[in-house]
Amino acid sequence: MSKSAPSPDHLAVMRRIVGGADVTGFTEARLLREVEKKWPDLIEITEAMGTYDVMQPRPYFGAILTAEGCKVCGVAVPALVGARRLVKAKRAARGGS
Numbered sequence: 001m002s003k004s005a006p007s008p009d010h011l012a013v014m015r016r017i018v019g020g021a022d023v024t025g026f027t028e029a030r031l032l033r034e035v036e037k038k039w040p041d042l043i044e045i046t047e048a049m050g051t052y053d054v055m056q057p058r059p060y061f062g063a064i065l066t067a068e069g070c071k072v073c074g075v076a077v078p079a080l081v082g083a084r085r086l087v088k089a090k091r092a093a094r095g096g097s
Helices: 008-015 026-038 067-073 079-094
Strands: 021-023 043-046 061-065
């Protein structure tokens, strides 16, 4: 992990992706990409997790807080287990790895 710590803005957006989430907001996407670059062990960027019809905004990507990220944010780690299973199941349903 980088010597500096994530800012309060980074931590706030990280807390929103604890169980896995699609990221549709530009500011959230930018902050999470900064986290991915500076502290890659705190989050996992994935493909979008949901399905969206034509009229819905498309997410930039999906993201999940890792166990290390949970520790940094002071969030319980067990919520992570179900989210990872969900992402893997959705990827498998789409024919991904």
